[in-house]
Amino acid sequence: MRSMPNYKEPELVITGVGVTSSIGQGKTAFASALFKGQHAFGVMQRPGRKGEASFIGAELPSLSYPEAISKRLLRTASLSGQVAMVTLQEAWDDAQLDHVDPSRIGLVIGGSNFQQRELYQTYETYREKMYFVPPTYGLSFMDTDLCGLCTEQFGIQGLAYTIGGASASGQVAIIQAMEAIQANRVDVCIAMGALMDISYLECQALRSLGAMGSDRYADEPAMACRPFDQMRDGFIYGESCGVIVIERSDFAMKRQGKSYAKLTGWDMGMDRNRNPNPSYEGEVRVIKRALEKAKLSPEKIDYINPHGTGSVVGDEIEIKAIQDCNLSHAYINATKSIIGHGLSAAGTVEIIATLLQMKESRLHPTRNLEGPIGVNCNWVKNEPIPAVIHNTINLSMGFGGINTAICMQKYESGI
Template identity: 25%
Template sequence: MGQRVVITGIGIYSCLGANLEEVTKSLYAGKSGIVFDQIRKDFGFRSALTGMVPEPDLKSFLSRRQRVGMHQPAIYAYMATKEALEYAGLDIDFLEKTETGIIYGNDSTAASVVEAIDKAKEKHDTMLIGSGAIFQNMNSTVNMNLSTIFKLKGINFTLSAACASGSHSIGMGYLMISQGLQDRVICGGAQEINAASMAAFDGLGTFSVRESEPARASRPFDRDRDGLIPSGGAATVILESYETAMERGAPILGELIGYGFSSNGDHISNPSIDGQKRSLQMALKQAGIAREEVDYINAHATSTPVGDGSEARAIFDVFGEKVPVSSTKSMTGHECWMAGASEIVYSLLMMQNSFIAPNINFENPDEDSARINIISETKEQKIDCFLSNSFGFGGTNSTLIIKKV
């Protein structure tokens, strides 16, 4: 038996709200964060829909020197991590004197790279790009900025695994602590929402074009879905060993009991039912629980016909037809690199407040979604154990199981 791993803090900055309180209200109300963005249409996007996440002003929190190396992913992640640390009762004095790690999910820093190159082209002098550009441009921008700002002394790296990045970051933090290599790890995921970050994705033709009704465009599991909507922000989850959390008198929101993972080893973008099932089964086996003990599944379902159908079949094959399922992406859109972390935060908020957030816009099931128990309206329900799925390009799959302590 390794160390038990618990969650002692969470923070969120998303299209559903700028903090935990705002996000909880949005989840309960089934409120969408999707908007029409004229900038994208002018840019040449096929779809101008996006989850809208305002960029916060950090001047009241950080010095200019601290801010100079930060672009959207790091800025969003700072807000989420600040809230999570406050929740966990951790301050910089404590962090500087202890060994706290950070493993954060991030898979792009597109806009900052574009801006740096554009400036070099304009000035014909790379010396005028600015000293902060290199720290904004690197994929490890979140880790390098947050580890410096919060004086972190433990493990420090970025996890890049497409749309499963945030989930795998939590899984890796779990493994570090369970093996006794760290007492505490800050985990999470960040996703920029600027046009530069989503242009190539839009070019695949997988985004919804239901532009006349943005709030109804994201329709996971619904027969009439026509594609996903990109979104972003950041979510942070503080993991600690049970022993150190108890010693600190820290709040314990839940215990991470299972981390399943797999690789499809097949098509670079198409999902695999077999790969998803192996991830689900591994998480259940590691957690040591029966499938009937899972009270809720937060599905990866992004609102694409192939992806949603595959997951619905995988869930049915492993869990049957009874377990309640919803996809919070119906409200948020697909938060990409942060989704695996944000959906843990969303599910923990449901667990704390005894409700299941609705899979909004689910009006007509298809052959696959009709087989599982999709919750289309807010449901009052006690949740003692939940499971969250995250799947990404390249066939990477991650499943996390968390229970109340």
């Protein structure tokens, strides 16, 4: 095979975003609440999520459905499916994808077991009358139902699949989308971190595992979510969904000439560990490889959006990895302190939070960061601050030993 010494991989840029979270639907509402540090934490009320115990979390407000979304599809879609279509509509319009050949558009949905609460409710409703189970259950229990809903609604004819990476799923989807474009399988690839709609069973098991926060703050739900604080005791769940549109910079320039940021470096690696405990070595490895791919020295990073769940062990290890990669100078805040942990959606929503902060040259506060661990880190605490941000790194990890890191650079021509 003839070598190509002058070949250069195309620059990849983000041209559209969509976000739905407990603090607002759409990027404008989301950004406004983010910079104010507004939250929606309380005792969760959704049917199928309340059992003998109560759990603190942040649930979505009532959705607003764009006229373009098929009412027929909405009628049989789960909450995860409805939120996926609504959120994708915002990103689709933002990137003006109506003008792209649908056979050259791909979709990668990050996450698995999206609809656990709905499955739990179906079982509870029909276990004594199985013959009355709705036929649509034969489709909706599969993760691929979200692919079907979105490709039918938006006419996508390129690749489409789901990919599970536990809490790193959102960033895994972004990495897969980038590599699909580099392989010339599509010209545009949409990456979605889908809403993982957990039930009472998952809440109870995650609490018993020591991953989800206890009832220490049962009387003060606003105080429960506290990543990197000395009084943290586990993550607090938050419903969310994020979508970004990725394409080659030359393709984007010909179409509309706007981008949020360049995707400059990334990496994914495993710890060889089935269990939920994090790995210092694994996190250091992906940080260094992402920086190397981006051709950046650590001092060039202005801002870090960390995984930062509020895990007793995980936060300590993540801060040590950041410090030992010579990144202590970079600003750090924790998006999960405001919106909670979206599990499969987290990595994508936090990329969007980073993009909006880059655009505004402002960093959102970190709620409840009263006694931070990692005293030598450059924390953004209880107030937003102005900051010029050129280069960023986002970190996302998942059960089963999954580590990811993504570097972005501000696109100077702007949006």
